[in-house]
Amino acid sequence: MLVKVSYINWDTDGEAVGLPSQLLIPIPDHVDTEEVDEVEDYIADTITEDTGFCHKGFGYDIIVD
Numbered sequence: 001m002l003v004k005v006s007y008i009n010w011d012t013d014g015e016a017v018g019l020p021s022q023l024l025i026p027i028p029d030h031v032d033t034e035e036v037d038e039v040e041d042y043i044a045d046t047i048t049e050d051t052g053f054c055h056k057g058f059g060y061d062i063i064v065d
Contacts, residue, residue, distance in 0.1 A: 001027040005043060007059035019051060024063070033065075 005023040012019070027033060031042045040060075048054055 001033050001039075001062060002064040003027060003039075003043060003060045004063050005047065005058050005060045007057075008047065009056040009058065011054040011056050017053070019053060023047065023050070025050075025060075 003025050005025055006021065008019070008021065008023070010017075010019050025043055025046050027039060027042060032038050043058065043060060044055070047058065
């Protein structure tokens with residue numbers, strides 16, 4: 001599965017940084033894609049790991065199932 005993440009509400013503590021407005025995130029096979037919470041947890045963790053910044057929420061669309 002591949003998802004396009006957008007509408008990311010970045011938590012930058014007021015720091016002026018250039019963060020992406022969208023990300024493409026592949027969801028690996030070990031994530032149960034039938035469980036929405038598991039997919040969203042994986043996306044949330046990946047956003048933070050890949051950018052080094054936390055967020056307060058996001059939206060996403062499935063690009064490839």
